Amino acid sequence: MNAEQQKAAAFVGRLLSNPAISNLPPLQKEEQIIQFLKVNAPQLRPTLASPQFFGNRSWQEIFNILYRALQAVINQELIPAVERMIQNRIDFSFIPFLRQQQVDNRRVAEQLNQFLVDLISHPPARQAFSGPFTAVLYGFVDRYIEEIFNRRSYAQFEFTKVERLKMSKEEIKHMVKVVALLRPSVNLLTTSIAGEQFTGNIQSQYLDKVLGVIKDKLSYLPEQVLKSALNSNLSFQSNRYIEATGRAAAILSLRCKSFRPNQKVDRGADTPDKSWFNIARRNYKYYGFDVKMLDEFYKTAAENQW
Amino acid sequence: MNEYRSPIKTALENLVIVAIILVLIQTFLEDYAVLAGWEWDLRRTLIFTGFGFDLFFTIEFCIRIYYAALNHRTKAYFFRERGWIDLLASVPLLMLNSGPTALAIMAGGGAVVGTGGVMNILKVVKAIRIARILRLLRIIKVFRQIKNADSVMAQRHVAMVSTISISVLVFSILGFTIAGSFFRIQGLESSFTAYRSTVEESILEQNLAEPGKERQLAAFASSHPQLLIVKDGGATRYTRYENSVYRSRFGPRDYSHTERGEVEIFFSSIPINQQHSRDNLLFFVVVVLLVAVFLIKYSPHFALTVSDPIHVMRRGMAEKDYNLEVRIPDEYQDDDIFRLAAQYNDKYLPLKDRNREEHESTELDLKLDDMQDLFGSGGDKPDQNGT
Numbered sequence A: 001m002n003a004e005q006q007k008a009a010a011f012v013g014r015l016l017s018n019p020a021i022s023n024l025p026p027l028q029k030e031e032q033i034i035q036f037l038k039v040n041a042p043q044l045r046p047t048l049a050s051p052q053f054f055g056n057r058s059w060q061e062i063f064n065i066l067y068r069a070l071q072a073v074i075n076q077e078l079i080p081a082v083e084r085m086i087q088n089r090i091d092f093s094f095i096p097f098l099r100q101q102q103v104d105n106r107r108v109a110e111q112l113n114q115f116l117v118d119l120i121s122h123p124p125a126r127q128a129f130s131g132p133f134t135a136v137l138y139g140f141v142d143r144y145i146e147e148i149f150n151r152r153s154y155a156q157f158e159f160t161k162v163e164r165l166k167m168s169k170e171e172i173k174h175m176v177k178v179v180a181l182l183r184p185s186v187n188l189l190t191t192s193i194a195g196e197q198f199t200g201n202i203q204s205q206y207l208d209k210v211l212g213v214i215k216d217k218l219s220y221l222p223e224q225v226l227k228s229a230l231n232s233n234l235s236f237q238s239n240r241y242i243e244a245t246g247r248a249a250a251i252l253s254l255r256c257k258s259f260r261p262n263q264k265v266d267r268g269a270d271t272p273d274k275s276w277f278n279i280a281r282r283n284y285k286y287y288g289f290d291v292k293m294l295d296e297f298y299k300t301a302a303e304n305q306w
Numbered sequence B: 001m002n003e004y005r006s007p008i009k010t011a012l013e014n015l016v017i018v019a020i021i022l023v024l025i026q027t028f029l030e031d032y033a034v035l036a037g038w039e040w041d042l043r044r045t046l047i048f049t050g051f052g053f054d055l056f057f058t059i060e061f062c063i064r065i066y067y068a069a070l071n072h073r074t075k076a077y078f079f080r081e082r083g084w085i086d087l088l089a090s091v092p093l094l095m096l097n098s099g100p101t102a103l104a105i106m107a108g109g110g111a112v113v114g115t116g117g118v119m120n121i122l123k124v125v126k127a128i129r130i131a132r133i134l135r136l137l138r139i140i141k142v143f144r145q146i147k148n149a150d151s152v153m154a155q156r157h158v159a160m161v162s163t164i165s166i167s168v169l170v171f172s173i174l175g176f177t178i179a180g181s182f183f184r185i186q187g188l189e190s191s192f193t194a195y196r197s198t199v200e201e202s203i204l205e206q207n208l209a210e211p212g213k214e215r216q217l218a219a220f221a222s223s224h225p226q227l228l229i230v231k232d233g234g235a236t237r238y239t240r241y242e243n244s245v246y247r248s249r250f251g252p253r254d255y256s257h258t259e260r261g262e263v264e265i266f267f268s269s270i271p272i273n274q275q276h277s278r279d280n281l282l283f284f285v286v287v288v289l290l291v292a293v294f295l296i297k298y299s300p301h302f303a304l305t306v307s308d309p310i311h312v313m314r315r316g317m318a319e320k321d322y323n324l325e326v327r328i329p330d331e332y333q334d335d336d337i338f339r340l341a342a343q344y345n346d347k348y349l350p351l352k353d354r355n356r357e358e359h360e361s362t363e364l365d366l367k368l369d370d371m372q373d374l375f376g377s378g379g380d381k382p383d384q385n386g387t
Helices: A003-016 A026-039 A041-048 A059-089 A092-099 A105-119 A123-137 A140-151 A154-162 A169-187 A204-217 A223-231 A244-257 A272-282 A291-304 B007-036 B040-070 B074-080 B083-088 B091-107 B116-144 B152-182 B188-205 B214-222 B243-249 B270-318 B336-359
Strands: B227-232 B235-239 B255-260 B263-268
Touching: A003 A026, A003 A059, A026 A041, A026 A059, A026 A123, A041 A059, A059 A105, A059 A123, A092 A105, A092 A169, A105 A123, A105 A169, A105 A204, A123 A140, A123 A169, A123 A244, A140 A154, A140 A169, A140 A244, A140 A291, A154 A244, A154 A291, A169 A204, A169 A223, A169 A244, A204 A223, A223 A244, A244 A272, A244 A291, A272 A291, A272 B336, B007 B040, B007 B270, B040 B074, B040 B083, B040 B091, B040 B243, B074 B083, B083 B091, B152 B270, B188 B214, B188 B255, B188 B263, B188 B270, B214 B227, B214 B235, B270 B336
Parallel strands: none
Antiparallel strands: B227 B235, B227 B263, B255 B263
16 A cells, blocks of 8 residues: 555545444445535645645545545445345345246355445446445345235235245345345446446336346346346336336335434434335336335335334 | 533533522422421521522522623513513512511511511511512423423423413412502401400400419410410410420411500411411412423423424425424324425425435535544644635
């Protein structure tokens, strides 16, 4: 590590140690720091461009040095967390129901882990990974799918009858988790710079192209899972064929993008999940969500005071 | 906006709060002691304690008004911050009630109390003593630190409603008592005076104070339980109790004394004092319950239906990432505030959410101003201009 890298790591370390962001999931911390650097660039630039730091470099160069240092530090937390998540929170026993053949779960896990590690090295996909990662890490998928099956209503029908998932709710939960984690792979072929998100209108040809790429890298996962993950990025308003797992993954991923652990709920305010789902119900066309599924999530959150 | 308070000021405010709580207990005990027939020594201690509290609150009021005047905010302190309560609950009590009583006790007798001519003044003093109840309003200041800490509005409204209710109650009692003194409304004192005159007349008419009539006098006294002692020419003709009982149970306010020529008659004022104490305790309990109901019932209701929804909406409008909806209770959904909240939930928040999504902006938890040693030893924290 050269002197500049050391200075960048020390600077980023000081930002990360701020108690205001210590409770956030790793990628939200990263996002906060990226925003902080952008917002405060005019104030930070004179000092950071001084000979004591990154003498005479442009702000873009300084930002890139700091971003790389930040990514490295966050990766130290994020990559092991992803590995642990795949090992401890995901069971691949749903795969034989889709492929009608046995697979070695260990190999699937290794392949998925390697794919996700590669995925999060790609800035647009990395940014989009925040929501799905949080959704799985904080048990959102488990909680909501469990309740949806207890309700025996629209969403359950969509999973079991429309998507024809002939498996238990536990296996559906794990499938939704994998679909959610693979959602950001839609950004794999984009070349946005750090901090900017994929915003273009997604064409089906583009998805086919991405599917071709990820199919090779995730050979143990059934195509149905990969398609569901990619389709989850489409609007349900114009694509009624989107798999129920993809629709659920999309909603929960976006919910968790803004999830704050241990958020204090003011007196007189509704709970965070209930509030979020209700707002999403109003904006369902904007986000391309399945409003009936949103309704179920909303009712679930309301009944459980989530 | 939070006002900076020095540790000394905070300590003094806490001391005042402790004193308020103690004075409430003392006020209760002073009347309860009379009602329960506690010994004079204990009651005297309570009277002196009351004097101490009145002195303390008078000094507190003087300091507050002095500093308010120094800062050219006397009017604000006196009216907006309810300095008038501080005044009414301190100076009059010290000047007219606990001060003279304590002085009389220290002087060793009933210079101020017990004589018929002073009876009307005493009624006024007793009435002013009721103003001590105003001190109860200070409970609100104690509760301020526990509930609705973020809502100055809730505090002010609850304080205002409590102040009005309790002031009206106290001033009604005060006014009625004072009016009773001046307009000779038939009350306990006048009944007692009439009763005393009747007994005096009977003793004098029947010459019961003369030597040799002790038996008749004792028989007469047995039907008049407030009659304590009858003396003739300095010699005791009748006494209800031993001297030790008088010493332990009777204070200067517990008896009255009349002289008719050579005859001296002492009456017990304890029943009338007990009636006053019963009334005082009733007012005390009513006021305490009023304050308690305002704080326990009305304050949360105000928070639920006014200040909390406003607080949530204010945060939602001020903070980019704050997207919690206002909880709308079914029973209040037609209230104006909750109709506004419904608009906020259904229109404003979804619009804000779309706007935020389009601009990809998040609220920053990290603030440059909060950063300590941001550049380590390699540089100073920049100011807003980056210098």
